[in-house]
Amino acid sequence: MEPTTRVGNRLLGALPAADFDLLAPYLRKVSLEGDAVLVRSGDLVEQIYFPLSGTIAFIMDMPNGQTVATAVIGNEGAVGILSALGPSRSPMTAVVRVAGTSLQISPARFQAALIRSAAIRDAVQIYTRVLLAQFQHVAACNALHSVEARLARWLLHIHDRVDGDFLPLTQEALAELLGVRRTTVTHVVHKLRTLRAIRSNRRGLIEIDRPRLESAACECYDVMRRRIDQIVSPEGMKPHIPPVHKIVRAPDPLLVKVDVAQRHPRTHGTSPRPRDH
Numbered sequence: 001m002e003p004t005t006r007v008g009n010r011l012l013g014a015l016p017a018a019d020f021d022l023l024a025p026y027l028r029k030v031s032l033e034g035d036a037v038l039v040r041s042g043d044l045v046e047q048i049y050f051p052l053s054g055t056i057a058f059i060m061d062m063p064n065g066q067t068v069a070t071a072v073i074g075n076e077g078a079v080g081i082l083s084a085l086g087p088s089r090s091p092m093t094a095v096v097r098v099a100g101t102s103l104q105i106s107p108a109r110f111q112a113a114l115i116r117s118a119a120i121r122d123a124v125q126i127y128t129r130v131l132l133a134q135f136q137h138v139a140a141c142n143a144l145h146s147v148e149a150r151l152a153r154w155l156l157h158i159h160d161r162v163d164g165d166f167l168p169l170t171q172e173a174l175a176e177l178l179g180v181r182r183t184t185v186t187h188v189v190h191k192l193r194t195l196r197a198i199r200s201n202r203r204g205l206i207e208i209d210r211p212r213l214e215s216a217a218c219e220c221y222d223v224m225r226r227r228i229d230q231i232v233s234p235e236g237m238k239p240h241i242p243p244v245h246k247i248v249r250a251p252d253p254l255l256v257k258v259d260v261a262q263r264h265p266r267t268h269g270t271s272p273r274p275r276d277h
Contacts, residue, residue: 008052009103010076011127015119022113022120027103032056034168038079038094045083045090047104051075054100055161058131059093059176068142068179069154071134072097074161076228081124083107084114097173098162130231134224141220142179147188151178152197152217153224155208160225170204192216 007013012020032038032054039045041061049056051074058071070092073079079094084107114120141150154177158167174185189206192198197212214221 008075009050009078011078011123012050012103015117015123019113019117019119022117023105023110026105026109028105030102030104032096032100032102034096034099035173036096038096039090041091041093042089045080045088045107048081048083048107048110049079049094050103050105051077051079052101052103053162054096054102055098055158057095057097057177059095061093066179067093067176069177070138071131072154072157072161074100077127077130080107081110081127084111084124095176097177098158098168126231130228133227133231137220137224137227141218145218145220147178147180147184148191148216149218149220151185151188152192152213153221154178155198155206156210156213156217156221157224159208159210159213165208165210167206167208168204169206 007020012023015023027050029052030049032049032051038047038049038056041059053075056073056079057069058073059067060070061067080090082088083090087107110120114124141153145153151174154174155167155169158169159165171182171185171189174189175182178185178188180188189198189200192213193200195212195216197209197216199207199209201207
């Protein structure tokens, strides 16, 4: 591991310089090997990762041993960031699907900076919105769309986060993403090959034809991509400061009487007598 001074992560890159400097001395650049497990479901989060390249999948592990992906992230996100709010066990398994590099920091160091920085707290809240957007849409997509459309969507999401048109994904990795058996993956891959949306070889590489793959995907891909880009855009990353509204209080009846009396003084007793009397 080595210290790093360059920011290639969009979440960290959006921080003001003074706030990033609270983290910089403790960030370390590490390699992310393909298929490496960064944290398993139920384990305490020991490191927070801010990917610079590559792709990481969040996998839900079911009691019967089945798995299904709930989100994929690249340099727009982080792994384990919510642990900075307090010691917690990971609800999902984070697996490196495409090798890359990442910045790494301990939850304790990140939490110490978060306490001192409103901008870092805002970044955590914004990224939480990014994850929730993916979780919600993936759940709906899994329920409503075909396996072929879902596979095309996942391949496009991963392609957005890597260089080149070759994706290093085995059938085991695709089965884990989709939550289906390998026999189903074989059938679905054959369909996408028939559409010439993908070409695969025995080395575990999938070559994609981007336009044809977009045609095979459901509308969820474009909706999710635009929504995530909007949230992590420079405008979306700006902290929301609610407008200050002037509070208009109801007048105190006693003060109203005093004010009226001061503006319209009256003599004590009966009304003044006419001058002729």
